[in-house]
Amino acid sequence: MEIETKEFRTSKNQTGALTFIEGCKDILFEINRVYYIYDVAPGERRGFHAHKTLEQYLICVHGSCKILLDNGMEQSTVQLADPNEGLYVGPGTWREMYDFSDGAVLLVLASDYYTEDDYIRDYQAFLDYVRNEGIR
Numbered sequence: 001m002e003i004e005t006k007e008f009r010t011s012k013n014q015t016g017a018l019t020f021i022e023g024c025k026d027i028l029f030e031i032n033r034v035y036y037i038y039d040v041a042p043g044e045r046r047g048f049h050a051h052k053t054l055e056q057y058l059i060c061v062h063g064s065c066k067i068l069l070d071n072g073m074e075q076s077t078v079q080l081a082d083p084n085e086g087l088y089v090g091p092g093t094w095r096e097m098y099d100f101s102d103g104a105v106l107l108v109l110a111s112d113y114y115t116e117d118d119y120i121r122d123y124q125a126f127l128d129y130v131r132n133e134g135i136r
C-alpha cells in the first residue's frame with residue numbers, strides 16, 4: 001500500500017533546527033488533538049487498531065520507530081527517524097508501532113478528540129469493516 005509522508009518546512013542554521021507545521025497549509029484536516037507516545041520499553045509494540053474516521057500525522061520528533069500500516073489488502077512498513085517527516089494515517093488503516101529507539105518520542109496530530117467509539121481494536125472486525133466499506 002502507498003505510504004504518504006510529508007517533509008515539514010524546517011529552518012536550520014548553526015544554532016540548531018526548527019520545524020514548523022501550520023494548519024490548512026501543511027495539514028489539511030483540522031487539528032483538534034495532539035498527543036505523544038514516549039518511554040516505550042524495548043521490544044514493546046503498540047497500536048493494534050484502526051480508526052473509522054480519524055485522520056492523523058505521526059512524527060517521530062526524537063529517536064526513531066517503525067510503523068506498520070495495513071489497509072486490509074496490503075501492508076507497508078515505514079521507519080520514522082526524522083523530526084521533520086510526517087506520516088499520514090487515514091481512516092480504515094490498521095497500525096502497529098514498534099522498534100522504538102531509546103528515548104523515542106512519537107508525536108501525533110489528530111483530526112478529532114479522543115473517543116473509543118472511533119476505534120476498531122479487533123483485527124477481524126477491522127477486515128470486515130474495510131471490506132464492507134469497500135462495497136458501499
Ligand code: TYD
Nearest residue numbers: 033034035037045046047048049097113114
Ligand atoms: P491507544 O490509542 O490504545 O494507544 P496506542 O495506540 O499507542 O497503543 O491509547 C492508550 C490509552 O490511552 C487508551 O486507554 C486510551 C487512552 N487515550 C486517551 O485517553 N486519549 C487519547 O487521546 C489517546 C490517544 C489515548
